[in-house]
Structure formats: structure tokens, C-alpha cells
Amino acid sequence: MTAEEQLYRRAIRLTSIVLAAIAVVGGAVAWALAGPAGAVGALVGALVAALGAVPTQVAMLVGHRRPPQVMAGIVAFSWLGKMLVIVVALLVLQGVESFHREAFAATAVTGIVASLVVDVATLRKARIPYADPGT
Template structure:
């Protein structure tokens, strides 16, 4: 396993753990404050945050050994695909009357910000060389 793969795998694992914790805490708080509809909305918000974060990390793991133009294509299509899924989900959820938007938004935004923090902290601690040493 290369140092890059280790960093990407660590970021994916940590993101999953953090988003699962946010889902549990967000759903519990929403259940107490709003009721079952808020808890469901909070869980959906955590899923949307996961859809926003994890595909990019997986595409980096898959594409980091590929030529730059192939890696760029993998990351770009991953981004495009997850944005399409998120937009469709938001359009569908906007039509649901009993959907608690505040619980959804709070959990989704918390999850997205937390995943960005995980990415930054993981890459900041990574010890990946910029150049390969010569013979």
C-alpha cells in the first residue's frame, strides 16, 4: 500500500465514523426537539452529507495511480454524479410536506463541514513525498 492509499483509506474510515456519529447525535437531538419527523430528516441529512463527501475520497483512492487526465476525469464524473443525486434528492424531499427542513439542513451542513475538516486534518498530517528520490 502506497502512502497515498493509506491517507485516502484513513480519510474514508474517519469520515464514515464522524458522519455516523453526527447521524446518531443529530437524530437524537431532532427526536427530542421535533419528534420522529425531525429524526428521519436528520438521518437523511447525514446520508446527503455522506453522498457529498465519500465519493470524492473514493475517486481519489481509485484514481491516484492513473495518469493525470484520467484521474481528473474520475474525480470530475464522481463530482457530477453525486451532485445529480443530491439535486434529485433535494427536489424530491422538497415535495414532502412532513419533512422537517431545519433538522435536515442542520445535520447535512454539520456533516459536510465535518467531512471537510476530516479531509484537511488527514492530509495535513500525511507524510507524502512530493518527489521521488533519485538513485
């Protein structure tokens, strides 16, 4: 396994763990503050955060050995696909009365920021050379 694969797998694993913890804590807090509608909003927010973070990491894992233009296409289409799903989900949720928007927003923003922190921390700890010493 290459250093890049280790990096991407570690980022996916840590992001999944952090987002699961945010879903549990956010759901519990939202349940206590806003009842079942708050818990549902928080869980959907954590799901949206996961949908925003994990597909890009998986696309990087899949595409890192391919030529740069192919990798860019994989990442771009994964981004486009997840944005389309998120927009459709938000449009559907807009009409739901019992959906707690504040719990959703708080959990989604917390999850997205946490996933960015995981990405930066993982990249900073990686030992990936910029140049091939054999060339």
C-alpha cells in the first residue's frame, strides 16, 4: 500500500468516526432541546456532512493512481454528484413541517468543519515525497 493510499484510507476512517460521533452527540442534544424533530434534523445534518466529505475522499483514493486529467474528472464528477443529491435533499426537506432546521444547520456545519479539520490534520501528518528520488 502506497503512502497516498494510507493517507486517503486514514482520512476516510477518521472522518467517518468523527461524523458518527457528531451524529450521536448532535442527535442527543437536539432531542433534549427540540424533541424528536430536532434529533431527526441533527441526524440528517450529519448525513449531509458525511455526503459532503466522504465521496471526495473516496474519489481521491480511487483516482490517485490514474493520470491527472482522469483523477480530476473522477473528483469533479463525485463533487457534482454529491452536490446534486444535497440540493435535491434540501428541496425535499424544505416542504417538511416537522423538520427542525436549526438542529440540521448546526450539525451539518459542525460536521463539515470537523471533516475539514480531519483532512488538514491528516495531510499535515503525511510523509509523502514531492519528488521521486529515482529520477
